[in-house]
Amino acid sequence: MKQALFFISLALLGIGIYLKFFYDAPDTAQTINFFTSWFFIIIGTAALLANAFWSSHRKPRDHHE
Amino acid sequence: MNKKVLTVIILAVIALVILYLYSFGPFANRRHAVRLNPASLKPTARQIASQVINVYHNKDSKENYYRIAFPQTWKVKAGTAAGSYRFSFNAGIGSIELVDVPDNSTLELFILSREEPRLKKNVPGYERKGFKKITISGCDAYSLKYASILKGYKYENIRTYISGQDMAGVVTIIMPEKESASFAETINAVITSFKWEN
Numbered sequence: 001m002k003q004a005l006f007f008i009s010l011a012l013l014g015i016g017i018y019l020k021f022f023y024d025a026p027d028t029a030q031t032i033n034f035f036t037s038w039f040f041i042i043i044g045t046a047a048l049l050a051n052a053f054w055s056s057h058r059k060p061r062d063h064h065e
Numbered sequence: 066m067n068k069k070v071l072t073v074i075i076l077a078v079i080a081l082v083i084l085y086l087y088s089f090g091p092f093a094n095r096r097h098a099v100r101l102n103p104a105s106l107k108p109t110a111r112q113i114a115s116q117v118i119n120v121y122h123n124k125d126s127k128e129n130y131y132r133i134a135f136p137q138t139w140k141v142k143a144g145t146a147a148g149s150y151r152f153s154f155n156a157g158i159g160s161i162e163l164v165d166v167p168d169n170s171t172l173e174l175f176i177l178s179r180e181e182p183r184l185k186k187n188v189p190g191y192e193r194k195g196f197k198k199i200t201i202s203g204c205d206a207y208s209l210k211y212a213s214i215l216k217g218y219k220y221e222n223i224r225t226y227i228s229g230q231d232m233a234g235v236v237t238i239i240m241p242e243k244e245s246a247s248f249a250e251t252i253n254a255v256i257t258s259f260k261w262e263n
Contacts, residue, residue: 024165024167024168026165026167027164027165031088031089031093034087034088034096035084035085035088035089038084038088039081039084042077042080042081042084043077043081045077046073046074046076046077046080049073050070050073050074053067053069053070053073054067054070
């Protein structure tokens with residue numbers, strides 16, 4: 001489950017970076033492209049960080065299960 | 066949920082709120098603030114035959130630097146967008162702007178499928194007079210001539226689209242139809258003086 005979330009987060013971040021730096025949005029879609037690209041970058045980065053921090057704070061009893 | 070995860074979520078929510086404000090909220094206009102390069106409005110004068118011309122080197126928009134020459138008698142000022150000019154001469158007015166052509170389109174298709182329908186809708190009395198492919202300073206270009214009517218007077222409009230690496234340059238000239246013949250040579254010299262400088 002954690003691995004699936006990790007790859008989804010990575011995909012979101014990748015889509016965001018693509019839209020921000022490599023996709024040539026038409027003049028009429030500049031605002032929506034700005035919002036969408038940063039939205040994906042923020043959500044992707046936050047999900048990756050949350051995923052990383054979640055694993056580092058596993059409760060000790062989990063290791064015995 | 067541990068403290069670090071909670072902090073990440075809170076920071077993400079704050080970032081999203083700021084993003085919304087800069088995209089659609091009260092700070093959206095800050096993003097659109099035009100960054101005009103003062104150097105774009107400092108022409109260099111040159112003498113060609115009997116006429117003195119001012120050569121403007123526009124350096125507003127990276128990847129879209131260009132130069133264009135006007136007769137010294139023409140009044141030129143910065144436009145509202147980066148990479149644009151507004152100008153006037155004793156017979157008419159005009160502008161230069163940069164337009165973004167979508168990657169999935171060609172310049173010709175863009176003109177015929179987007180620009181011309183837009184002009185038909187917005188320009189009173191629009192009537193196409195001509196559309197042809199030309200070459201300006203080694204670049205493909207398209208010249209769209211059309212007539213318009215304003216306050217009962219008929220005007221000739223020449224809109225020339227010059228393809229570029231990133232954006233296309235558009236030179237527009239509007240003047241009364243009766244003046245068009247006498248200014249044809251000068252206008253052609255201005256349009257063909259356009260050159261990308263990347």
